[in-house]
Every structure is written in C-alpha cells, then in structure tokens.
Amino acid sequence: MRTSRARRAGGADETENGAAGGTVTGGRQWARADATRQALLSAALEVFADRGYADAGIAEIVERSGISVGSLYHHYGGKAGLYVALWEDLSAEQEASAAQAVSAARKDGEADPITLFIAGARAYLRVCWERRDAARLFLGGEGPSGSSLMRRSRAQHWIAQNTKLLRGTGEPAGRAEQVLSLVLTTVIGEAGREIATAESEAEATEIIEEVCRILIRLAR
C-alpha cells in the first residue's frame, strides 16, 4: 500500500510567524492538525491490520504516515491511544447507524419490537461491510491490554438496550430474557465478523439476510 507518503514534503506554507503554523483564515487553522490525525489514524489502521496490534510498532506507523513520533504522542498519547481512537470511530458509526435505522422505522409507523430490532441489526451489519477494513481489526479480538473489557462493556450496554427494545415495556427481565438478549447480541457480533471478511458484497448480503432470518426465529 504505502499511500500518503508525500505529505511530509511540506515546508512551503509554514513559518507564518512561529507557533501553530496555520494559514491566514481563522476557520481553516486546524486543517493541518486534522490532516495529521487523519494520516496517523489511517496508517495505524494499516499497520495494526498487517501485523496485529501486539506486533505493530510505533516506528512503522510513523513511517507510513509520514508524521513524527512527537506528533503521534501529542495527539494520541501512544499506541494504545491510536487503537482506542480507531475503535471509538467505528463503534460510534455503528451505533449511530443502528439508532437512526430504528428511529426511521419507528417514524414509518413500525411498532413491532422485533422488526425494529432487526432494522437496527441490519444497519449495524451493513456498517460492518462498508467499513470492513476497520471492523476486521476489532472483531478479530486483539488489542491493548484491557481493550477486551472495553469492547465487552460496550457489548453489555448494547445488550441492555436490546433487551429493553425487545420487550417494549421497560420492566424487570428474567434470566431467560437476559440470556436470549445475550445470544442475539452475540450472533450479531459474530455475523459482523463473518461479513467483514466476506469476499464480495453479494456474499455479505447473503449472510446478512440469513442471519436476520435466524434472529427473527430466535427472537420470536
């Protein structure tokens, strides 16, 4: 791959007057920093994907991004910080997409909890395909120590939401319902993994549909 290498060539537009080397206009003055973060993030994603988190070195991320170690630490505080940032990005997008799908369906007059749940699940899975590069990284399960707890706790939260969504009323929830919800959530997660590694959009879609059938069968 080795994209975005030329970025470092700069040296033409800085030294306006010293410190935060921005351009003249106020609104654009963070553009440079954003580009830096972006370059760091995308290089980190590549390297983590290629070598696995543990074997990835700061050095290689620096090389591929063309950004310096100093900047890396300035923005993300280190290797783990990059990983977490990547994770937050993706899961924010997934959550937003799912939430939006559910509320859109609601606005469409849909009231059946299971149908709403499936709408959310389908949106989530679609993001897994669209952003499969990132999804593969996390669904694969390796990360900084403590990251599995991070993922785990987000999953718990999601399970709780799904449990609530599925029972319509907001009440107790026995063990059976909890386990069911856990199972549903797990299935979606695993499906996401499978979809992120699918070889074509057609295959991904096929899996999504099959999984939705299973989810319906389970939730009913």
Added chain:
Amino acid sequence: MRTSRARRAGGADETENGAAGGTVTGGRQWARADATRQALLSAALEVFADRGYADAGIAEIVERSGISVGSLYHHYGGKAGLYVALWEDLSAEQEASAAQAVSAARKDGEADPITLFIAGARAYLRVCWERRDAARLFLGGEGPSGSSLMRRSRAQHWIAQNTKLLRGTGEPAGRAEQVLSLVLTTVIGEAGREIATAESEAEATEIIEEVCRILIRLAR
C-alpha cells in the same frame, strides 16, 4: 494467592549422581520434571489471569512458581509456549468430554442428531464451569499474537464437526446450514464465557439449561 512458593526449598534429595536428578526407581524418575511443569503452568495461569497475557512478565511467573527461568525455557520455550500449553490442556479436556458425552448417549440408544449435539454442548459447558479459572483466560480473548487464529481454526474445525453431526448424513451443506452451524457454535462459545464468569454453580447451571433450550429451538 501466592501458593506453591516453598517448592524451591529442595536441595535435600538431588545430587544422586549429577545429571537428571531422579530418585532410584525407574518409574518415578520424571516426577520431578512433571512437578516443575505443573508449577510453571499453574503460576502462568495465575499471572496471565491477573495481568492479562500482554502485561504478564516471565519474571513474575518465575517468582510465583519458584522455578527458574532456565527451566521455563527448557520446557516451554517461553511465554507464548506456556500460553499454548494451557490452551491445549483445556481444549483437549473440553473436546474429550464432549466427544465422550456424545458417544455415551449414542450407546444409550439415542439417535436424534439434535439430542446428541446438545449432549456434547452440555458437556462442553460443564467443563467451562469446572475449569473456569482457565476458561476465563481464553474466552477473554487475549493472548500471544496469532493465538486468535489458533482459537479460530479450532472453532472452525468444531463447527465442521457439528455441521456433520447435525445433518446425520455426511453431505453438501448449503450456506444456510453453514450459517446455522456457525451460529450454534458461537452461541455455545459465548455461553461458555458467561458460565466461566458466573458466580455460583446454581447460576451456571441455570445458564446452561437456558442456553440448551435456545440451542434446541435454533437447531430444530
């Protein structure tokens, strides 16, 4: 915790004649080496569990086991070797237990594929509870780089077996069947995680039974 610390006190029974400091009888001469391996394994399990694989240091394993670094490398070749050994142990036990349960049920005259499958699943889950200390480590998902592939490929193998078991005849298997099998296996895995972190045997049993119900519903 800090058990098995006194082991190192020895120095009384060695120096029989130099090399493999064994006792006189032939059959017992590996007892010492076995004890060494055992101490290393159990210390490693503790440390991995406490700190997570990545943050675990050889040093602490050596401390807690009372065994030297040299011996550690002699037997396991390093940190990753210990992890793998622990994993092989547990999964061998799980597989054996499941296989045995299935064949016992068969011998009992049971022929229904789903019932047989459930028997295996139940046995697997029981081991997750009995050996929850170890199970927690692996089901948590952190390990040496490449270990998730190791787990993954074992899972694939298991899925294939289950697919075969479930369809009775050994034939094709369409996408729908593959996905179903994947889902079943995933659910069992996740259930194992939940069981390994359950707080009492009663809770574990409750989860096992609920999961079996769900599996039956799914497999049918």
Added chain:
DNA sequence: GTCTATAGTAAGATAGAC
C-alpha cells in the same frame, strides 16, 4: 533437568528546539 547470571535488543516514551 535445574539453576544463576548476563547479554542483547527493541520499543515505547520524553525533552526540548523550531
């Protein structure tokens, strides 16, 4: 097989100029 002592190395992290 088991131990002690030591080597080697790599990687994450910091300091401070611009």
Added chain:
DNA sequence: GTCTATCTTACTATAGAC
C-alpha cells in the same frame, strides 16, 4: 503543533556450571 534525537526500561532469551 511538529519535529529530531535520545533515553531508559524491561523483557526475552542464552550460556554454561552443577
């Protein structure tokens, strides 16, 4: 905010006596 240069730590792995 960005960069270069450097540090320091800590951990794996080996050598070689018993």
